[in-house]
Amino acid sequence: MVLVSLVLSVLTYEDVEKRLRRRKSKMVTPLLVLGVVVLGILALFVYNRPESYSSIELELAQSTMEEDETLDFGSSSVTDSDLSSTQVLSSGNILSSNSTWTMVETESPVVEVKSTEVPTKSSSIAASLDHTEKPPTTPIEATTAPKAATLSPRATVIPVANENSPIVTQPAANQDPVKMQTLKPVAAVATTAPVHAKAKVIVEMVRNAVHDLNWNDGAGEMCEKNSSYITTEKLLKPFPYNDPTFSGYPETCQILNKGHEDNGVLVVLGDSHADMSKARFVKLYKDARRSYKPFPTVVFKTRWGRAMLPCRPEFPKNIEMVKSIKPQAVLFVIHWVQYINPGGRSDRPYTGPPNCCLIEGQTCKEQNMDDVTAIFKIFQEEVSKLTAMGIKVFVVDQSPEYEDMSPNHWINGDSVKVPKPHSHSSYKKEKGWLLNLIHSAVIGANATLIDYADNYSHGDTVEFTDDKGHPIMSTVGHITTYTARNYLTVVDQVVNAATLSH
Numbered sequence: 001m002v003l004v005s006l007v008l009s010v011l012t013y014e015d016v017e018k019r020l021r022r023r024k025s026k027m028v029t030p031l032l033v034l035g036v037v038v039l040g041i042l043a044l045f046v047y048n049r050p051e052s053y054s055s056i057e058l059e060l061a062q063s064t065m066e067e068d069e070t071l072d073f074g075s076s077s078v079t080d081s082d083l084s085s086t087q088v089l090s091s092g093n094i095l096s097s098n099s100t101w102t103m104v105e106t107e108s109p110v111v112e113v114k115s116t117e118v119p120t121k122s123s124s125i126a127a128s129l130d131h132t133e134k135p136p137t138t139p140i141e142a143t144t145a146p147k148a149a150t151l152s153p154r155a156t157v158i159p160v161a162n163e164n165s166p167i168v169t170q171p172a173a174n175q176d177p178v179k180m181q182t183l184k185p186v187a188a189v190a191t192t193a194p195v196h197a198k199a200k201v202i203v204e205m206v207r208n209a210v211h212d213l214n215w216n217d218g219a220g221e222m223c224e225k226n227s228s229y230i231t232t233e234k235l236l237k238p239f240p241y242n243d244p245t246f247s248g249y250p251e252t253c254q255i256l257n258k259g260h261e262d263n264g265v266l267v268v269l270g271d272s273h274a275d276m277s278k279a280r281f282v283k284l285y286k287d288a289r290r291s292y293k294p295f296p297t298v299v300f301k302t303r304w305g306r307a308m309l310p311c312r313p314e315f316p317k318n319i320e321m322v323k324s325i326k327p328q329a330v331l332f333v334i335h336w337v338q339y340i341n342p343g344g345r346s347d348r349p350y351t352g353p354p355n356c357c358l359i360e361g362q363t364c365k366e367q368n369m370d371d372v373t374a375i376f377k378i379f380q381e382e383v384s385k386l387t388a389m390g391i392k393v394f395v396v397d398q399s400p401e402y403e404d405m406s407p408n409h410w411i412n413g414d415s416v417k418v419p420k421p422h423s424h425s426s427y428k429k430e431k432g433w434l435l436n437l438i439h440s441a442v443i444g445a446n447a448t449l450i451d452y453a454d455n456y457s458h459g460d461t462v463e464f465t466d467d468k469g470h471p472i473m474s475t476v477g478h479i480t481t482y483t484a485r486n487y488l489t490v491v492d493q494v495v496n497a498a499t500l501s502h
Contacts, residue, residue, distance in 0.1 A: 209471035223253035249304035264296035266498035270333030311356035329498035344368035383445035399453035
């Protein structure tokens with residue numbers, strides 16, 4: 001292509017430009033102007049209808065589906081289903097299955113908090129961090145963290161022997177057999193991804209995904225200064241240390257479906273990962289309006305790069321706001337791996353409030369395992385107060401996150417190379433020490449855990465693209481607006497929980 005351009009340039013100069021310079025006709029200038037006008041008109045047509053002239057655009061148009069179509073991740077009705085790979089039976093209860101075993105729920109798990117005191121002595125985990133400056137890489141039960149909540153589930157895992165006979169669990173040592181539940185057998189769920197054809201991923205798709213970050217579009221107007229969602233914020237105890245903030249990322253308050261609190265209220269608290277979820281709420285709102293169904297008022301209280309955790313003043317302030325407003329439901333969306341990354345000395349005396357890490361992907365000296373333990377202890381205590389008030393609380397789990405999931409790494413010249421998908425179970429093993437703490441706190445608070453990755457996985461395989469070739473992620477662990485809008489069905493249950501029936 002470069003050689004052709006060079007040859008054409010030489011020929012144009014020798015055979016066109018030199019000839020025109022030597023001609024003295026008065027028609028030369030008008031003809032040149034006319035030629036420029038024609039080229040301008042042609043350029044306008046190309047700009048407005050690129051699919052008629054560009055082979056890349058033609059390929060994109062052929063592979064792009066309408067945005068309201070949904071992806072078949074192993075099922076033809078995934079977006080219409082309220083089920084995910086993790087079945088939430090009720091607040092605090094999780095039922096899961098694999099190809100060999102079936103978990104049978106018998107009674108809600110009992111959570112025991114060994115101590116309500118803030119830890120003052122580092123654990124053995126923190127001691128190891130002092131030498132490696134990295135979090136534990138092997139799964140650690142939440143009960144091993146100092147003074148963390150421990151679980152005593154009253155359920156037994158048994159193999160499915162006969163699909164036609166009922167399954168009865170064996171009672172625990174101190175369990176009343178009368179309270180046992182008898183469940184029908186559940187078919188085993190394959191953990192391997194089904195084989196299915198996918199559309200080709202092209203460069204234009206990847207470029208569009210990288211910039212598909214229009215999270216706030218259609219998500220409502222900003223809260224007024226005298227809004228009760230702002231005025232009821234209270235910091236009962238001042239933060240004793242200089243809390244680092246970035247003025248470029250201010251705290252925002254946005255209201256979707258304002259003035260319809262009689263249909264229910266949902267409060268979404270979190271960082272930019274809460275912002276990236278907005279597109280799904282907007283779609284559900286539009287669907288409800290088209291079908292003349294009630295839809296709750298949704299309040300987004302978010303701040304980029306800020307942990308909605310006890311290590312930041314936004315957490316206690318918004319907890320007080322929620323207690324005052326008493327919404328029907330609350331959703332916490334937290335980028336856990338960014339803020340929980342202890343690397344501080346294990347012998348450092350603990351002083352509250354606990355510290356969070358600032359820079360993503362790096363262990364930080366200001367946080368050790370005492371801070372981590374205190375963060376989850378306080379989080380569980382405060383969320384427990386909300387659920388005790390009858391507020392339904394949902395917490396988003398830490399989904400698998402790797403650098404190569406960002407599509408900006410896939411482009412190589414004019415071609416795209418999509419990396420091999422990751423295993424969800426492998427990520428759980430790798431981050432087991434953190435996931436165990438998250439799950440223990442959520443269950444202990446009688447809240448409900450949901451996982452966004454359920455909506456872009458085939459069995460154990462975390463997909464990088466949908467079946468039409470559109471990348472799932474945009475950049476730095478954020479899903480695209482397109483993905484959130486069309487596939488993030490796991491949050492539909494949150495809207496349902498917040499909607500009041502009339």
